[in-house]
Amino acid sequence: MPAATLTIDPAFTIAPVNRRTFGTFVEHMGRCVYTGIYEPGHATADEDGFRKDVLELTRELGASVVRYPGGNFVSGYRWEDGVGPRDERPRRLDLAWHSIETNEFGLDEFSRWCAKAGVEPMMAINLGTRGVPEALDLLEYANHPGGTTLSDLREQHGAAPYGIKLWCLGNELDGPWQVGHKTPTEYGRLAAETARAMRMIEPDLQLVACGSSSSKMPLFGTWERDVLRETYEYVEYISCHAYYGNEDGDTASFVASAVDMDHFIESVVATADHVGAELKSSKKIGISFDEWNVWYSDRSRCTDGPADQWEVAPRRIEDQYNVTDAVVVGNLLISLLRHSDRVGVACLAQLANVIAPIMTEPGGAAWRQTTFHPFAITSRLATGQVLRVETDSPTISTARYGAIPAVDAVATYDAGRLSIFATNRSTEAPVEITVDVSRSGVTTVDEAVVIHDEDLTATNTAGDPDRVTAKPLDTRLADGKLTITLPAISWVAASLSTN
Template identity: 60%
Template sequence: MSRATITVDRDFTAGPVPRRIFGNFVEHMGRCVYTGIYEPGHPDADENGYRLDVLELVKELGVTVVRYPGGNFVSGYNWEDGVGPVDQRPRRLDGAWHTVETNAFGLHEFAGWAKKAGVEIMEAVNLGTRGVEAARELVEYANHPGGTYLSDLRKKNGASEPFDIKLWCLGNEMDGPWQIGHKTADEYGRLAQEAGKAMRLVDPSIELVASGSSNRGMPTFGSWEQTVLGHTYDVVDYVSLHAYYEEKEGDAASFLASGVDMDLFIEGVIATADAVRAKGKHSKHINLSFDEWNVWYQTARQGDDMPATIEARGGWYEHPRIIEDEYNVTDAVVVGTLLNSLLRHGDRVSIANQAQLVNVIAPIRSEENGPAWRQSIFWPFARMSELANGEILRLSTTSDRFETAKYGDADIVDASATWDEENGRVAFFLANRGLDEAAEVTATLRGFDTARITRAEVLTVPEGADRFTSNNEQNQDRVGLKPLSDVSVDGGTLHATLPPLSWAVVEVEVTKA
């Protein structure tokens, strides 16, 4: 059996839990929008075409903010195409995903959906094929109360009150050669600076996210952030990070240690941003927006084809099936560790968006004119969003280690924790990365008097199954949370035994000692 010891102290916290880290992402890609969140004519659709079965799962997932409309899609998108009478909107070719965009769903539809879902909007502007004027005009259309051409046009199109969107992304993955309108760091930095300045002149209350590196392996990583923030530091509030992980060639150990890479990525961007702060003698800190992250099987496809293959087949399609990964137990444990990494760095990671919400590498799946269900990765996100409240506790963790080909040795037990003083709860989020051995965890809670365990649940390999077990349309509940039985609290010490390959949440009722 593996072992880990954890110590937390009431007086050692990293700051408040940033609720925006429980964000997600809706892109006009594949079936995320069409037959995902929006399907007029579906038995569970409302009068606006929103799928209520999906909407209920979104609420259960606990999403706080949703990034829209892309993604690669936004770099070739004209926002004006998605407003006004639907029957007058143009059909366009989307080069990012080689699809036909009908524009039946646009800004007004998304704002209405977001209101029903109870989520904040994070809007992205096109800095690929467009620029300062289009970005400025979109802010005026969305946020200005009235009395101008664009704000009155919004009213004419059915929204008498402003959408009041506060979070704005200045483009998407502009460091990537795959991006429509790809730019050098200097080109993008200057454009983002001017676009951000113009947008703030329309609405000074908005928050802006500069486009950072698309992943830590980019050849320009580090230098990109340094150059871009050199141009934009006074204008923006956040810099973005994107990362996707997958199990390659059966290397489960490295895959399970993906959180190590996320830790290094986050800490590298913080160091670069703070170096720019020091060099420029700035007073404010730039925080991080990890606005795309997830498990994504880009190398070993799990069935659905990428746009290049769709193009090779010939033709352009409306909302084809693209990257509809079916997630298993191993994937869910990795997602739990990535959430731990984000939470541990919550003093600087202020926003995070799992990509994407429905069907496209998503925690929720749906079928056209059919059911919607939870994937395995749904559960760690949902429980952490529900229970991670109050303050982030700084952990002192000592764990047995395991070897990985990609990251060296890593902790077998990965953990994060929060203290909700208002409700008198400490929540531990624990992952056992060991494939074969259970893990015995001992956690000491200093400064707290513990009373009882109020929640103890675990996601692990179902009995008689293997780590590749997943949920699908025919078997929607094979992988999920069940009670964690081997757990107790004695005085100020928590004892828990985690099954092999598992993610668990343990919540303890506490008072100040």
């Protein structure tokens, strides 16, 4: 059996675990909002129409921050449509997803939902079809304590200030599909003007500039450079978006998707630091990886249907995830944690129904997709400091990335508690991993679970919601060495302590 060794020392820290790494995303797309998190009349609905079964699963998922309301949707959105009496709200055409938006759910509902879910709101601003005045109006309505027209209007709607600190300055405006698509200089100047004006109201806001929609965009790199030349001193983060799929059947490359995420993050960091050097600034720009997931775009329904067919909450990209997808999600979380020195925010896109860890049926059940499990486990176990893991692993060959380590891992350490997250990316062979934990002083394995199935296509459904779960994994801890056998295409989490 191939063997790998991991060496862990609590002194070799990368950065503190950032709770915002475990964010997710609610967009007015498909059934994410309507019949997802919000369904008045459902058997579990509370007084606000929020599905309590989905709220419970959101808390179990360990979500920390939720980005809203888009996504592509935000680039044509009028935020004021979604506040005030519901029976007075307008119905609009949503050009992003070729559907009808009823505005029954808006900022006021989202803020109440966040409070119930125990998550931090991350608000996106429309810089596609709108600009500085509308952004200031939204900020005034959301956060100002009172005594102005818009803050008093919020009070009339029964709400105290929302205190939203984290804001996205638009979404994917490099994309020609985007309503209000812009050049990098056009967008950068608008984002800088908006950021400066918003800080005149609240200087301590944390702002995210739009990066490239993906690393495959023609302007990737130059977009980040030109945008940051305009916005560098006014924002804390620049965004990254990435989706991975196995459309071509190249499972070996798909399972190694974290290699691409690593390169993406490091490329954007290098570009940002280059701009900082140009500007002679000591400031470091962070990464907001505020859209990431597995997405099978070849089998997804995005905006299909006749041009004159506009529906409310049609089914859109409701991918059904299998056990291989869950292993990939687990490995992508390893990549995000490993870059905690620069990744300050990350959002799994999306939360419910739309390429989501949580699925629902209208009037019916809610259940966990396979991808729910690595996210929930990592969010629960990753605390304290992220540690650098020295890895000696056999390599595997991939068509897309060449030779890569079969084993990828990260660890966290928090006051005598060590958590290890690892994946075996080999599609063929198990790997025996020996982890040197002697420097951490741990003596007890409190928990060890694995995500793996001999049927790589196994999924969870409403009828069989627990077909794929994290299962207990046998380990051996002796003389400061932890031994684990990882099956082919598997993800493991282990928690050890000094007790």
